[in-house]
Amino acid sequence: MTVRVALIGANGHGRWHRRRLAPRHESGAIAFVGIAEPNPLDPDPPVPPGTRLFPDHHTLLAETRPDVVVICTPPGTHLPIALDALAARCDLLLEKPPLLSLADHTRLVAALAEAGRSCQVGFQALASAAYDELCAAVEGGALGTVTGIAAVASWQRDDAYYARSPWAGRRAVDGALINPLGHAVMQSLALADRVCSASRYAPLVTGGGAYLDAEQSVPKTLEVERYRTRPIESDDTAVLRLTGQGRPPVVVAVTLAGEELIPGEITVTGTRGSATLEYPTDRLRLPGDPGMREVPGRVDLLDNLLAHRADRAGVPLRAALAATAGFTAVVEALGAAPAPAALGDGVVADLGAGPQRVRSIRGINGVLRRAAEQHALPSELGVPWAHPPHTENSLQTTGPGTARK
Structure with a gap:
């Protein structure tokens, strides 16, 4: 089954993620099912046909039921959005800085373990x-x-x-x-x-x-x-x-x-x-x-997360939240x-x-x-x-x- 991927936060650096998601959607590697962005969407890059737009992540999660969400919002919003995504049984690709306190870090690591989900952080180097x-x-x-x-x-x-x-x-x-x-x-x-x-x-x-x-x-x-x-x-x-x-x-x-x-x-x-x-x-x-x-050679962090989802024991995350x-x-x-x-x-x-x-x-x-x-x-x-x-x-x-x- 094709993995359903959604993006939360699509302007600013979110545009970079849109450029990475669109060709994967067009090739059939993923289904880019939705974007949550409260502000008017920057026209460049264009959104693939069929990708739904939502003003908030709650509606996106409820209506598109993604398998993976990319979170590219202001850092102070990361924890509540991530917890909502885990409640919807999503794996996460979380932009840096991932969290603003060790207390939040500990809370999210524990929530990931309880949900049986994974979180990759955008440290691509x-x-x-x-x-x-x-x-x-x-x-x-x-x-x-x-x-x-x-x-x-x-x-x-x-x-x-x-x-x-x-x-x-x-x-x-x-x-x-x-x-x-x-x-x-x-x-x-x-x-x-x-x-x-x-x-x-x-x-x-x-x-x-x-x-x-x-x-x-x-x-x-x-x-x-x-x-x-x-x-x-x-x-x-x-x-x-x-x-x-x-x-x-x-x-x-x-x-x-x-x-x-x-x-x-x-x-x-x-x-x-x-x-x-x-x-x-x-x-x-x-x-x-x-x-x-x-x-030469970099492993794309989204591709790594998708491979990890398919084999959680055999394919480790390259930038796991626990390592940050x-x-x-x-x-x-x-x-x-x-x-x-x-x-x-x-x-x-x-x-x-x-x-x-x-x-x-x-x-x-x-x-x-x-x-x-x-x-x-x-x-x-x-x-x-x-x-x-x-x-x-x-x-x-x-x-x-x-x-x-």
Whole structure:
């Protein structure tokens, strides 16, 4: 029987999902049975004939009875929509950030187990052959004992980017680390989990991505410096360091106010050498390689979810919700952290004008590279505009009603 798939949230990034669903519908691989979108639907891309439109997900679930729902709505709505979809016996493809607190994460994981359903999260870089090859090198000892993991990325976003939706630039749900560059955070955490799985713990799931239970996969201490170049609540530049739980230190240094583009690099350093993965392009350098080389091949996350539905024991999810507890802990901590420090015009240059104006921090690429190479924060590097970091010392226990340090 053809799997019935519905999309909840079809504008913005939902348009990307529409482009992925339409050809599968036309080929007969799935039946794209419905869209729930409360706002007028963007005309591009066109909706396949026969795909029904609904103003809310309740009506969609009741009238189309999908087998799988793709949830691409504002992050704060994910949990209630996901629970409704589970009550309708759907499997889920949930966009990032999946949830905003560890309490919500625990609740949804438990609901999935009770319903006998599965949830894939939209971290597509975890399904690349380049990532698999890097994991194999780490777990096979090619780098020796891993001493650190660091990610660096430098992007530019214009004023129009921050006007794209009501939640853009909002403190609890947006920011460089949480949304556009969340892949750098998740990829780094997943690699740290693989190191722990190989050295200390028995993995809970193998084949396409071992992961630890929630308590093991959440680092103990978070240190972060967050900065903004605009009058927004969230950061557009941040350096994050995660330590504890017997894990190698993880540093993620990213900006949306960059100079020349750094697409996104993750470097794993060990006692025998280092390896670098450029995760957006699937280019990889392992010890002995003369330079970066492309490693083609990604498993589509929807295709993986469909294959998993057909063989839940034999085909593991590539980005299972259960593997994202560390990411959710970071999201929760950042949502409760102090507001990012504002950087003034003496540090920031304007490029362009109007909605296409870009703000660029002078010398930021060098700062990010030094932070990644030294596993350090800008304030520790003596950067003149840096502020002292915010520190959380008990990520595993943070949650509603728990005091933060």
